[in-house]
Amino acid sequence: MQGYHSTFSRREFMKGLGITTAGIGGAALIAPSFHDTDELLSSAATLEYKDPWYVKEAEEPTVEIDWNTMQRFPKAKYNNFAQHLSADDAKAIQAKTKADTIKQMTDNSKPGWMLRDNAIKLLGWAGVRYRMSLANSLKEWVEGWSIIPTPTLLGVPRWQGSPEEGSLLVTQALRLAGASSIGFGEITPSTTEKMIWGQMPQNPFPALVFEGSGPKPVFDSAANKVVIPNSSRYAIVHTIRQSLDASARPGYLSDGAAGQAYDNCDIAQWRLQCFLRVLGYSSISQNIQGNGPIVGWGVIAGLGEQGRLQHLVTPRWGPMIRQSTMNIVDIPVAPTKPVDFGARRFCYTCKKCADLCPSGAIPNVTEPSWEITAKYDLVKPELFNNPGIKTWYFNHFKCNTTWQETDTYCGICQATCVFSKEDAASIHEVVKATLASTHVFNSFFIDMDNMFGYGSTPSDQIEQWWEKPIPVNGIRYENDVFYR
Numbered sequence: 001m002q003g004y005h006s007t008f009s010r011r012e013f014m015k016g017l018g019i020t021t022a023g024i025g026g027a028a029l030i031a032p033s034f035h036d037t038d039e040l041l042s043s044a045a046t047l048e049y050k051d052p053w054y055v056k057e058a059e060e061p062t063v064e065i066d067w068n069t070m071q072r073f074p075k076a077k078y079n080n081f082a083q084h085l086s087a088d089d090a091k092a093i094q095a096k097t098k099a100d101t102i103k104q105m106t107d108n109s110k111p112g113w114m115l116r117d118n119a120i121k122l123l124g125w126a127g128v129r130y131r132m133s134l135a136n137s138l139k140e141w142v143e144g145w146s147i148i149p150t151p152t153l154l155g156v157p158r159w160q161g162s163p164e165e166g167s168l169l170v171t172q173a174l175r176l177a178g179a180s181s182i183g184f185g186e187i188t189p190s191t192t193e194k195m196i197w198g199q200m201p202q203n204p205f206p207a208l209v210f211e212g213s214g215p216k217p218v219f220d221s222a223a224n225k226v227v228i229p230n231s232s233r234y235a236i237v238h239t240i241r242q243s244l245d246a247s248a249r250p251g252y253l254s255d256g257a258a259g260q261a262y263d264n265c266d267i268a269q270w271r272l273q274c275f276l277r278v279l280g281y282s283s284i285s286q287n288i289q290g291n292g293p294i295v296g297w298g299v300i301a302g303l304g305e306q307g308r309l310q311h312l313v314t315p316r317w318g319p320m321i322r323q324s325t326m327n328i329v330d331i332p333v334a335p336t337k338p339v340d341f342g343a344r345r346f347c348y349t350c351k352k353c354a355d356l357c358p359s360g361a362i363p364n365v366t367e368p369s370w371e372i373t374a375k376y377d378l379v380k381p382e383l384f385n386n387p388g389i390k391t392w393y394f395n396h397f398k399c400n401t402t403w404q405e406t407d408t409y410c411g412i413c414q415a416t417c418v419f420s421k422e423d424a425a426s427i428h429e430v431v432k433a434t435l436a437s438t439h440v441f442n443s444f445f446i447d448m449d450n451m452f453g454y455g456s457t458p459s460d461q462i463e464q465w466w467e468k469p470i471p472v473n474g475i476r477y478e479n480d481v482f483y484r
Contacts, residue, residue: 049171049182052429054341054436055315061299061338062345063306063389066370067191070388075197075289077205081400084379093404101407111462112251113408121252121408124259128288131266138202141285142219142226144277145270151280158280163334169279170236170272170333177271178264179238180321181314183301184333187233194388195296196328200226201289208291216282216330231330232282236272237301239314239321240264243474244422247320248415248455249462255409257474261322262288264473269325281331291326293386298324302336308347308354309362309413310394315341315432318419342435343419347392349442353413354392356455359402361395362413368392416455418446422476 082090105115131137140146151158161169171182187193189210199205207225214229246257273283284291298304298312303324306312311319354364372385373393384396402410414420421428431445449455471477 049175051315051339051341052432054433056340056436057302057337058340059337061306062340062343063299063368063391066388066390067194069370070194070386072194072196072198073293073386075199075201077201077203078383080384080396081404083383084377084397086378090404093401097405097407110251111459112249112253113406114252114463116466117252117256117463120246120256121259122256124256124261124263126259127263128259128266132202132287138200138204138206139219139221141200141202141287142217144273144282148274148277150277154278161332163332166331166333167336170275170331173275174236174238174268174272177268177275178240179268180241180317181239181303183237183298183303183336185235185237185297185300185326186335187235187328192235192300195292195300197290197292200287200291202287217284217328226284228284228328229330232284232328234329234331234333235297235301236283236327236329236333237297237303237324238265238268238272239298239303239312239324240268241317241473241475242320242322242414243470244317244320244415244420245470246465246474247411249457249465250408250410250412250459251406251462252408253462253465254411254415258322258409258411260473265323265325269327272327276329276331279331281329284328286326290323291328294324294326296324296389297326299338301326302339305339305341305343306389306391307343307417307419308351308392309417310391311414311417313343313417313419315339315343318343318417318421319414320417320420320422340436341432342437342439345439346418346435346442346445349439350418350446352416352418352446352449352455356412356416357399358410358412359395359398361399361402363392365392412456418449418454421454 085093101113101118104110104113105118108114159169167184170184174182185192187196187210193210196208196210199207204221204224206219206221208228209225210228210230212227212229213231214227215231217229217232218227219225220227240261242261243257246253248254269283269285273285276283290297295306295310295312298314299306301324304312304314304321307319309319312321312324313319314321348366351364351366354362368391370387370390371393372387373379373381373395375381379395379397381393381395381397385393399410419432434441435445
């Protein structure tokens, strides 16, 4: 990516902000005492899985929620593209896309859309698509795999411990299973229960019903419903990092990075389900569309803030994660609190994702709103927007139309977000710490991000991906805060 390295030193940059070794402007009022930024940055290294010091716990999410207005969303099956168009219009777009992609892959005329790039896309999505195609798998998603032994089969009592001990057990297990960050939530009738879909979004689309005192969740095929007992009132949420390098290359490479990360989310949650079953507990796993709004559960569990682009913006990797996978469980865990590190406040000033969105799906107005996307033409926003939060409501139809027209997941908003940076041991951490405590430099940071050339890879450099060594999973794990 152009502009990734710079001879502009950390200290010179701080002087440009009016920051000295005595403190970081307004940040010095709330930050620990450090002699210089190198000491400040190295302080993030701990033996615990903690966010950087500038990430504050909050009693409420930074996105405003009206629980009285919010209701459980009926996540029934529908096509978020064809549902808003006439049949002829939808077929015409799809036919043109097919003809264009065949030509591009035949003559290798468009960087990012070549045959080898498409092979990477399908490599990334293969596991996800296979699991979604399984006709009789829903029972396993709800009740677990029968080949995994339970404590009863092993002849031992099930594991018992405090919620805090349960959280520690799950965190260690999910880290081994591949999760990047882990959080926990509680499902309460008047609030977060409304963040569970009314139906599971996979065939045969059973209703999700909280009732009864049974020992575990059960898929009632005769009534086409999943019965969730009162004991299953906990949520385990985890994220998986996604390759920034591949995601910043528009086309099939970006698409493949998203698919691979979704696949890794699935792998981690199936491992979690097996782990919990052996301990004597249950887990309702989710498919790609979640058991509820995936960003919302990431916010509730304290894994990040909701940004303008309607992705979860995390403290360490920005929105470059896939996704807030949420499993409904009955093992007691200690809920983690929402966090505030200035990301949502920064979105008021920064409109980079909206300005660069090829479909115009992201609003570029300054203030968020309680009003969902306005109706127009044949578009039915109530099919994809759920009221009850104050945000920049996303137009999923416009986004999906771009996917249909390009035969690829887009991802430009993720890659261009100012918070999407991999180099943890750099000036980026100073910028994040400053944003967490003051808004004064917001515009300056946006200008600097543009000046250094961060964002999507230019088309003439996309295919260079094939000519350079890449790290495992396309991710520089050595810069993970947990390893420093």
